[in-house]
Amino acid sequence: MIRNPILPGFNPDPSICRVGRDYYIATSTFEWYPGVQIHHSTDLANWRLAARPLDRASLLDMRGNPDSCGIWAPCLSYAGGLFWLVYTDVKRYDGNFKDAHNYITTAPSVTGPWSDPVYVNSSGFDPSLFHDDDGRKWFLNMLWNHVSNGIGGHPKHPSFAGILLQEYDAKAGRLVGKAKNIFRGSAHGLVEGPHLFRRHGWYYLTTAEGGTGYDHAVTMARSRAIDGPYELHPDTHVITSKDAPDAPLQRAGHGQIVETPEGAFYHTHLTSRPLPGTRRSPLGRETAIQKCVWGKDGWLRLADGGPVPSVEVPAPDDAAHIPGPARVDYAFDETALPLDFQWLRTPYPKRIFSLTARPGHLRLFARESIGSWFEQALVARRQEHFSFRAETRIDFRPENFQQAAGLIHYYNRHKFHFLAVTHDARHGRVLTIMSCPGDWPDGRLTFPLSEPVALPAEGPVELAMEVQDAALRFYWRTRERGADWQAIGPVLDASLISDEAGRGEHGSFTGAFVGMAAFDISGSGQPADFDRFSYKAKE
Numbered sequence: 001m002i003r004n005p006i007l008p009g010f011n012p013d014p015s016i017c018r019v020g021r022d023y024y025i026a027t028s029t030f031e032w033y034p035g036v037q038i039h040h041s042t043d044l045a046n047w048r049l050a051a052r053p054l055d056r057a058s059l060l061d062m063r064g065n066p067d068s069c070g071i072w073a074p075c076l077s078y079a080g081g082l083f084w085l086v087y088t089d090v091k092r093y094d095g096n097f098k099d100a101h102n103y104i105t106t107a108p109s110v111t112g113p114w115s116d117p118v119y120v121n122s123s124g125f126d127p128s129l130f131h132d133d134d135g136r137k138w139f140l141n142m143l144w145n146h147v148s149n150g151i152g153g154h155p156k157h158p159s160f161a162g163i164l165l166q167e168y169d170a171k172a173g174r175l176v177g178k179a180k181n182i183f184r185g186s187a188h189g190l191v192e193g194p195h196l197f198r199r200h201g202w203y204y205l206t207t208a209e210g211g212t213g214y215d216h217a218v219t220m221a222r223s224r225a226i227d228g229p230y231e232l233h234p235d236t237h238v239i240t241s242k243d244a245p246d247a248p249l250q251r252a253g254h255g256q257i258v259e260t261p262e263g264a265f266y267h268t269h270l271t272s273r274p275l276p277g278t279r280r281s282p283l284g285r286e287t288a289i290q291k292c293v294w295g296k297d298g299w300l301r302l303a304d305g306g307p308v309p310s311v312e313v314p315a316p317d318d319a320a321h322i323p324g325p326a327r328v329d330y331a332f333d334e335t336a337l338p339l340d341f342q343w344l345r346t347p348y349p350k351r352i353f354s355l356t357a358r359p360g361h362l363r364l365f366a367r368e369s370i371g372s373w374f375e376q377a378l379v380a381r382r383q384e385h386f387s388f389r390a391e392t393r394i395d396f397r398p399e400n401f402q403q404a405a406g407l408i409h410y411y412n413r414h415k416f417h418f419l420a421v422t423h424d425a426r427h428g429r430v431l432t433i434m435s436c437p438g439d440w441p442d443g444r445l446t447f448p449l450s451e452p453v454a455l456p457a458e459g460p461v462e463l464a465m466e467v468q469d470a471a472l473r474f475y476w477r478t479r480e481r482g483a484d485w486q487a488i489g490p491v492l493d494a495s496l497i498s499d500e501a502g503r504g505e506h507g508s509f510t511g512a513f514v515g516m517a518a519f520d521i522s523g524s525g526q527p528a529d530f531d532r533f534s535y536k537a538k539e
Helices: none
Strands: 015-019 022-027 037-041 048-051 070-079 082-090 100-107 118-121 128-131 137-144 160-169 174-183 192-199 202-209 217-223 231-240 250-253 257-259 265-272 286-294 300-302 327-330 341-344 362-365 377-382 387-396 403-412 415-424 428-437 461-468 471-477 486-493 513-520 527-537
Touching (some): 015 257, 022 070, 070 128, 070 192, 082 128, 118 137, 118 174, 137 192, 174 202, 231 250, 231 265, 265 300, 362 377, 387 513, 403 461, 415 461, 415 471, 415 486, 428 486
Antiparallel strands (some): 037 048, 070 082, 128 137, 137 160, 160 174, 192 202, 202 217, 265 286, 286 300, 387 461, 387 527, 403 513, 415 428, 461 471, 471 486
């Protein structure tokens, strides 16, 4: 069986393609660098992270991009011996405008080398590329209408003005002919995320509708001609949980069809799993997949019947789901950052971290403040479980109160909990906690400790956090304090580190990360050395 979600933790907007017996899924990464995650599988049940292709400045530079901007909804396809990756770099979120720039890059393998990007257009986000049987290529994206009131975290139907189709000349590297609005969506509204699939003389168009919250859905239409007119699916939505509030997989929508070599059909989709009794999803929007069948009327439907997605679905060839490791330890002994980790926005990582400056350590060069949109020294991995423990050991010698480094549970500049080594004029080196509990738009900090905890003047400090659903607790120890972990501060609300906290379910699009961070707002770039990090699931 396949057990959903197949890509746990922040992995939204899944675009799937098959090459022979190999399957690949590309997902959005928003402001996290390198851009786009590509996972690989041979059975649809078990997946491994294979590549993050947008890894240099010529492909992606997100410095200055607001939270939840950057890479939205990539599309991965294969044709003519090449992988084709279409992606958007969104430069603005609030207000009427989006400034969504669409690009295409190609490679002979998902591991590269990826070509310098070809700029395509900026008329809207969620681009995709369809390779027709006659060799022609067609570019699709949703059309953004700025002359509307759908701004920021409050999407409105008029802002989502339909799906544009235009021919793409790959040799010339540009769009040709006129763009045509081929589908304005169903009455559900907010149409986006287009993907085309051809079968038995029909062009099937799958789109996402209803926004990224609890009304999300996969909507389908079809036409005999690629440019329409498109007729709506008799059920309208192929996948949705909008009318099933108790279903374990919520916010289901935005995905793509794939056919196995044996002729079976599946459809990926994003989903989320809110904490019980809440509408908060710390793991963000994850990737799931559903087995589908074609009806006698020529329409695709879920094999289980109805539109509500299932947690377990049959896999091709009776493949079995193999759980990932419950614990992962990182010693930072290699010269490359472990693949699980990412950083924020900048294509120049040497400015914010090094694995060679002090061998056996990840050195962070403390830069701008937590939540900066430009150069922030924060290296973290996805939270993949509702309950986990993370530990690290840090060697950091702050010289003033403007310098801090430590262990962080992070969503964005408005949502984080940070256990930090810093400096206090009365006590010298100390531990403190800084939290930003969803305070949008101001981002004001709270300081849960009434007094900082004094530390030895030098030497490593071990830091830990435990998250149990919505409860987070920090811990610390040093050699001088013995081997026992000491709790520090109150129990904090881990559910704040979620999509829906702060400005609401349509206001944030990523997921919770846990990792290491350092800032030095004096500008001196004080180094912080971490010689280990561990992540252990507790469920």
